Amino acid sequence: MKQFELAVIPGDGIGKEVVPAALDVLRTIAEVHGGLKFKFVEFPWGCDYYVEHGKMMPDDGLQILQGFDAIFLGAIGNPHLVPDHISLWGLLLKIRREFEQVINIRPAKYFRGLQSPLANPNDFDLIVVRENSEGEYSEVGGRIYRGSDEIAIQNAVFTRKGTERAMRYAFELSKKRRKHVTSATKSNGIFHTMPFWDEVFAEVKQDYPEVETASYHIDAMAAFFVTRPHMFDVIVASNLFGDILTDLGGAIMGSIGIAPAANINLNGKYPSMFEPVHGSAPDIYGKGIANPIGQIWTAKMMLDHFGEEELGSVLLKIVEDVTADGIKTPDIGGKATTREVTDEICRRLKKLV
Amino acid sequence: MKQFELAVIPGDGIGKEVVPAALDVLRTIAEVHGGLKFKFVEFPWGCDYYVEHGKMMPDDGLQILQGFDAIFLGAIGNPHLVPDHISLWGLLLKIRREFEQVINIRPAKYFRGLQSPLANPNDFDLIVVRENSEGEYSEVGGRIYRGSDEIAIQNAVFTRKGTERAMRYAFELSKKRRKHVTSATKSNGIFHTMPFWDEVFAEVKQDYPEVETASYHIDAMAAFFVTRPHMFDVIVASNLFGDILTDLGGAIMGSIGIAPAANINLNGKYPSMFEPVHGSAPDIYGKGIANPIGQIWTAKMMLDHFGEEELGSVLLKIVEDVTADGIKTPDIGGKATTREVTDEICRRLKKLV
Ligand SMILES: CC(C)[C@H](C(=O)O)[C@@H](O)C(=O)O
Numbered sequence A, B: 001m002k003q004f005e006l007a008v009i010p011g012d013g014i015g016k017e018v019v020p021a022a023l024d025v026l027r028t029i030a031e032v033h034g035g036l037k038f039k040f041v042e043f044p045w046g047c048d049y050y051v052e053h054g055k056m057m058p059d060d061g062l063q064i065l066q067g068f069d070a071i072f073l074g075a076i077g078n079p080h081l082v083p084d085h086i087s088l089w090g091l092l093l094k095i096r097r098e099f100e101q102v103i104n105i106r107p108a109k110y111f112r113g114l115q116s117p118l119a120n121p122n123d124f125d126l127i128v129v130r131e132n133s134e135g136e137y138s139e140v141g142g143r144i145y146r147g148s149d150e151i152a153i154q155n156a157v158f159t160r161k162g163t164e165r166a167m168r169y170a171f172e173l174s175k176k177r178r179k180h181v182t183s184a185t186k187s188n189g190i191f192h193t194m195p196f197w198d199e200v201f202a203e204v205k206q207d208y209p210e211v212e213t214a215s216y217h218i219d220a221m222a223a224f225f226v227t228r229p230h231m232f233d234v235i236v237a238s239n240l241f242g243d244i245l246t247d248l249g250g251a252i253m254g255s256i257g258i259a260p261a262a263n264i265n266l267n268g269k270y271p272s273m274f275e276p277v278h279g280s281a282p283d284i285y286g287k288g289i290a291n292p293i294g295q296i297w298t299a300k301m302m303l304d305h306f307g308e309e310e311l312g313s314v315l316l317k318i319v320e321d322v323t324a325d326g327i328k329t330p331d332i333g334g335k336a337t338t339r340e341v342t343d344e345i346c347r348r349l350k351k352l353v
């Protein structure tokens, strides 16, 4: 019997709807599998918690999370209650950073049953490896003066270690795929860090002669996501560029509501965290129509991480089948509720035994 | 007789093909108009020049340009000859910066005769106002250590003056359009500069109660360019975000080969510069098939800048007509050469008299 203890943080908005849905799926998976057990411990942290306690999680929040096998998170942020940079840096980005979840991986592929906004979605299948701990997302910087003379400065910090680590991860991953890595750069405009990024990429690729490479500036690359996404296999990108490309990846699939993500800790000292790409969508929260696929696909990435790739593939196939059969939420052109989609996925999972 | 002296820098790659094409169009326009005269002075600056002289332009290059009414530029960059950050910062970005071309404006719209990669291009019509002098494109920063401990730091510098200036420009522009301004931010991830950006936006919009506003994080906004571009009218964005969004704008039109741009000097001390969004495309240079529309539409923006909006509209209509009639280069699905497209546009212009 394999047993995993999961820290569950539904977070804000639709996180509170799609996380329970995905937990139902995980429970069903455990039933079906027989040799797999999950223990879920839920933490009500997020913007509501902030309103009550003046912080996004308790002071010993990280300590509490540390013992778990993984963190399963919904979405964080509700700008009506807490400014985004406070809520995100107080919880989501804090966990990514302090738990050394240095790699963020996010697949995007042609998804059956979804209407891509592209005229020719062309069966693309890519995965973005995003540097997840440094780069443009840094607390280094500040302001000087107030009023008309005010200046705000943000430091983007790229270390050799962090950059190389993300790139090596991408190359290793590509060996299990189509052996092609594309680097997202902007060395023509971003003077200091992006030429550095290019240098490290040029060096690292020497160690992977069997892997083909390409490199494009982020502006061109964003355009290629729209005009020829099938040209990509594995993409390696900085924190910000990875963020932008993965939302685009969701968009070309037909909805960022379905895009999954994993924040990976590589040194084994802390748990990894699994959270979908989409946000908390406070505008549709409470209606029971939030799309649970992003969270469920995220659960699949967690299964992969636990070494259950086969089960993961079965789950993803069922999710695609259900979508292709038209059982889907309104955001992707269906009429089903969060619950109906989830129940149908569970029903089909149960038929496997 | 209105007379304009233009400094012409074809630059690299296809710049050397599309600039002559656009000059032919401008000559024809002058003929047709009667009361308009252009004097073109060409400068062979760019990467070839660098190979010969070790610099992208002569030391007194800026002084030479200063006296002109405008600069008409093709494309800069040829990474096979000169690293991008050297070529761009030595010419294009140098001119933008030193000539205080603080605003970059770039329209994107549904374009007749082009096949958009979107399934439902939906008649969008937007314009991006890009802060063009500071932000993420800064020379501030550097490196420490070499090898495995190396760290590269890039400072993004946002001044109140620069930020507010771009925003006010966007609001003023929106008054002549659909009175809607969207701000591109990333205040949930970029800790210091983007909350500052939001604050300035919140303040500036107070002065334009008749203009509706919206604000999205750049990741979501990139996705919206694909899923619902018709939601935008005027967009105001930082240097980097504007760069990314405008390539996306080109992509959803059907080709970044047609997207135009203007770098505007606001204080009247230096000339403005007009250059298309696309790059130098060294791979197709010399074949005579480069798409001249980006450069010609850029000429139209220059006409607007000279107060010849009516002529500008006529020109753009003819360009769309020619495209819709299938006289177009291979990159947008046609069989015509650069020359054939240009000649047809000139022919139709001449029929106006
Ligand atoms: C060539 C490069 C420096 C430039 C930029 O990023 O500004 C280009 O992409 C553009 O958009 O004009």
Ligand SMILES: CC(C)[C@H](C(=O)O)[C@@H](O)C(=O)O
Pocket: A077, A088, A092, A093, A243, A277, B188, B189, B219
């Ligand atoms: C909420 C925000 C800080 C976050 C990010 O930019 O990393 C989100 O957009 C994501 O992609 O996970």
